[in-house]
Amino acid sequence: MRHTRTRSFPVLMLTLAFFAGIIYFIVNLVINSSVWVSKPYNGHLSDSSGLEYAGKIIDRNGIILAKSEDGKRIYNEDEITRCACLHVVGDDSVNISTAVQTLYRSELSAYDFSFGLGIPNEMKEGKDIHITIDSNVQRAAYEALGDRKGACVVYNYKTGEIICLVSTPSYDPMDIPKDLDTNDVYEGAYINRAVSASYPPGSTFKLVTAAAALENDPELEHLEYDCTGSTKIGDKDINCFEISGHIDMKDAIKTSCNAYFAELAILLGRDKMTAQAERMGFNKSWKFDGIETITNTYNVSSANDNNFAWSGVGQYTVLESPINMAIRSSAIANDGVPVIPKLIQSIDKTFSGSLAPVPERSEANRMMSSETAEKLKEMMDYTVKNYYGNDNFSDELDVCAKTGTAEVSDDGLSHGWVTGFTKDEDCPLAFAVVVEHGNSGFYAAVPVASAALTAAAASLR
């Protein structure tokens, strides 16, 4: 009898574990099936299946970017619009992992819990998805990027609505190039560089170093320095693009003095620099509307002094995505608190899935004090008014900005960056642009930002 009990105990435990597993699976199936079904590993979605009767994707002005007709997926009639919106809308495949047609395929294609994807055709009624982007602004940014690789993000820093999310290179989803996977022109074409790529941020990172200083001691705003064009830190020189002479922090932002911010990083030390970088989105990623962005990197734990000094001007191994740069600019515009972007405006009909909550200002995300934000805003405003020229961005909008020209480890030309925001109450936009190997933030990235902001002002006002 005792033997039987000893043996029956493991059997009982196994049986319980089995039923617990079944219950766990069923609960997960009910909760997650509509998400699982649209994942790239679902072989049933490897071609256009699921899109034959799918709902429309519609931009903020009611322009149809994708729809299904006679069992076929059709994209906007304008080729430039199709290319400009590819990374947001997607194509028939699921290669672009952050696209609406990949992330929301089950909603678009009327996935049904009882029938799965095998729902009878006569019962299929996919949901329409309204997205926040403006296809006119998409086109303007896409054309300004031209045949260069890069990305442009513009979003409303009050509501979180993404107005522009362009990545190049792109391709026409209705006429997919035969050499897409072999021609260097299309290198990384499936990647939405705005959210899934990261680059050295270069001088745009001086805003992070400045924030680290001001958060620790607001008086550092008045820290003065004599720039002679270079300074020796550790065993090597940190060189500037120009000799700035006698400057304070505001002028160091204006002339983008490397020596000033390299010395400032050394003065602050690794812990304070790392803490501020992490408050401003580094060593983490963002999630919104099903999109998970690439992780931004700031790690100086094994840097020597010279390397650490370079990290203060956004070099060394510092890496940042365009979307993060736009988010931290939104925090400067918003008294220190960023607004998380959003792409999905609404999903028609009886949508029962879980949407990301409406973006809101959350103190938990605060990146800096409102005093620090105000000072950085003044410095970026001063830089545009006295160095870049506001008319190089817009004739109508009041722009605050910082450019960056980030050296790359290979022999290629530097990446060109610009980030900033508008001060206009009726058109509150945060933005970031990167042009790979553009060689200059001012000459390569500013014209792209200008094209997008000008189109956004025309469209939103």
Ligand SMILES: [Zn+2]
């Ligand atoms: Zn300098």
